[in-house]
Amino acid sequence: MNRLQDAFRPEEADAVLICPDCGSRVATVMKDHDFPYGVKAEQVVLTAKLPFRLCRSCGLEYLDAVGEDRMHEAVCLHLGVHTPAEIVALRERCGLSRKEFSELTKLGEATLGRWERGALIQNSANDQFLRLLHYPENIRRLRTLERTISPAPTRPAPRFQCLEADDVAARRETDFHLHVTPFGNAMSN
Numbered sequence: 001m002n003r004l005q006d007a008f009r010p011e012e013a014d015a016v017l018i019c020p021d022c023g024s025r026v027a028t029v030m031k032d033h034d035f036p037y038g039v040k041a042e043q044v045v046l047t048a049k050l051p052f053r054l055c056r057s058c059g060l061e062y063l064d065a066v067g068e069d070r071m072h073e074a075v076c077l078h079l080g081v082h083t084p085a086e087i088v089a090l091r092e093r094c095g096l097s098r099k100e101f102s103e104l105t106k107l108g109e110a111t112l113g114r115w116e117r118g119a120l121i122q123n124s125a126n127d128q129f130l131r132l133l134h135y136p137e138n139i140r141r142l143r144t145l146e147r148t149i150s151p152a153p154t155r156p157a158p159r160f161q162c163l164e165a166d167d168v169a170a171r172r173e174t175d176f177h178l179h180v181t182p183f184g185n186a187m188s189n
Contacts, residue, residue, distance in 0.1 A: 017053060017064075024057035033063075037075050048074035072118040081127040084118040090130060091116075094139055104142050105133070 017026040033050045036043050050067045054060075063071075069084070076083040082090070091101045091112075098116070102109035107126070114120035122130070132138045 019053075019055035019058060019060055020062075021060045022055060022058040024055055026053045026055050028052070029054050029061075033067075033071075035071060037078065044078070046071075046074050046078055069118055072121075076121060079121065079124075081122060081124065082115075082130050084116050087112075087122075087130065088116050090133060094133070104139070104146060105129070 019026050028051045073083045
């Protein structure tokens with residue numbers, strides 16, 4: 001068993017779940033579930049213990065967002081990268097908001113949010129960077145770098161060259177007409 005399968009999560013309790021088909025109360029049954037990950041020759045079958053929702057009144061059995069999140073975590077574990085919960089825990093252990101963490105690490109705030117929500121799995125290079133951040137001395141080093149690096153010089157706003165319209169260009173502009181041929185192709189003059 002891996003760390004995903006043994007973890008109890010309060011959000012997986014079935015106290016308030018209602019069947020979408022019949023409106024009866026739904027129970028949660030933890031079951032091993034096999035699912036494919038990858039494409040073609042790279043595809044593997046992963047197994048994860050997932051919270052299946054079961055309506056004892058109508059027999060409907062389904063996975064909800066919690067189950068999908070656990071499948072995502074199983075994929076992260078298979079790939080050997082941080083799970084979304086581990087990324088959030090790392091950031092919180094540093095005592096930083098998502099914005100502050102992004103500014104310190106130079107990781108995009110939106111990208112970090114996608115990793116934390118499980119909308120995207122970080123590549124192995126970024127995951128290695130996250131692993132280095134588990135060491136407090138590396139956070140201190142980044143903070144020191146942040147204070148010692150001078151800000152980038154400000155550049156003047158880009159300006160676009162404005163071309164003066166001459167009489168010939170102005171006449172061409174007003175004389176342009178689109179003609180449709182009998183075959184439906186457009187021609188211009």
